[in-house]
Amino acid sequence: MAIKWKGVFPALTTKFTADDELDLSLFGKNLEAQLEAGVEGIILGGSLGEASVLTTAEKESLVLHAVEQVNGKVPVVVNIAEGATREAIRQAALAKQWGADGLMLLPPMRYRADHRETVTYFKSVAASTDLPIMLYNNPVDYKIDITLEMFDELAEVPNISAVKESTRDVTNVIRMRNRFGDRFSILCGVDTLTLEELVTGADGLVAGLVCAFPAETVALYKLIKAGKIQEALPLYRWFMPLLELDIHPKLVQYIKLAEAQTGIGSEYVRAPRLALVGEERKRVLGVIEQALATRPELPAYHHLNVTA
Template identity: 80%
Template sequence: MQWKGVFPALTTKFTAADTLDIPLFEKNLQAQLDAGVSGIILGGTLGEASVLTVEEKETLVKFAVERVEGRVPVVLNIAEGATREAVKQAALAKQWGAKGLMLLPPMRYKSDHRETVTYFKTVAASTDLPIMLYNNPVDYKIEITLAMFDELTAVDNICAVKESTRDVTNVTRMLNRFGERFRILCGVDTLTFEELAAGAHGLVAGLVCAFPAETVALYRLVKAGRYEEALAIYRWFMPLLELDIHPKLVQYIKLAESQVGLGSEAVRAPRLTIVGQEREEVLSMIQQQLAVRPALPDYKAIAALV
């Protein structure tokens, strides 16, 4: 398991009858593989994990594992309120064929330093799967501090962090303090260029769901030092990337997916599809950017460099 490259946090596709839309999920998954992603993450915020049943998670993981055929690892996100439920999810992920876990701090309870570290250690001790911690204090109210990471260095299978503090400097802080002990993946689309240039090893991306080729191209160009080419894509991409930092990122990104033929707008309640002026404004921006979508360089040719 190499925590580097582009890991899309895939959306969960639903039918009009509110069941899993597996054919549409497969279409998007294939587009990600064709673009050259390094792994896929299921059941994250974009995946609407909080409204998925265990049976639906099982279906998605097993289907993805079968379709990727070992080309890239399938990672399952764990976002649970109880430690024992997180441990149970970790065990199920292994049974279903996942090759790694993304792990949030406890949900719905603001754990302190000791509780947060104990939670992570307990889940990690229950599995041999490699784990990427998700550090997002903006949305989930618990920061995984450098002091916490100090204690977690002793846990061999805690290998990486999805860096979503929205503080670009944290990449440098982590590298200065821990070297290569933890792989760092940018978790905020609007900071992709900056964090990759600062030394992040990859990214967990959102708009990649609609624009897989542009996202992988951006990553590879930055890592190859082709900054001018990368910046041209990044500047075009930015209005779209900003959809990732909105409270309705699921609805907005699904709207973008629908416009490029890689998804639909269907979400699961209590979320509702956006309507009226809100939808028109987001749709107008998406269409404006599609009208000037850039031609990409042959980014796949530089794969060996990254």
């Protein structure tokens, strides 16, 4: 399946049971809510998906389940976050074998690669597969900035086709557009910058709080891209306290608590993460409950003409 890197791509959480096994039934319930809301792709095994504590067999189960349930409606994208080039290439091959439609690729983990090493890493993985690739540019968390100069060299690689823009610098969207035009699709990767980056030229977003609030996320995207900014602003203001849960080190626990409160997830995480307790849980729960108490009635957004 060819991927149009636009619209809302949820970075899905991985659902676990109380016995620390995959909860594919609950995963499927959440996935169905995403599809009903109108997402245009899904991403498995990202940071929010707790990929670092999943076994290869568990990743396979998640991908196979998603591919079967999605049944071609939207592309299934698998995240790759590895320290060794050889292992990243192996994961790319497995993703293709399992039926994935594309990859999201992080720079090398743990080792802070320089310009030449980072570009070579990306080119090596891309050359090993025909799957379309979205690079994940998040120097805040992963300490490697995929610079414009790196993109100059990567532009010659045909299947590197998009970037998840998480530098936290909104003007980077403008820089990318000025330098490369439409060569790379740009997806906002920071929930709290959704409106700003969509207005300045991003094609879509890789979202976190969409896991708990799929309809609100897709409605926000469509209102903004349809040019209905005045209608989007009240929804964005309501959403912002929730969106801020996405930029905390415990975003997994925070977003899973939100999923549990909206009935499409649970609070179970895998160690070393621990479920929230005490005052921290009370505080985050207060944010979620306030949002639910004031949850807005959404406009009829599915029909909106999104052309940009």
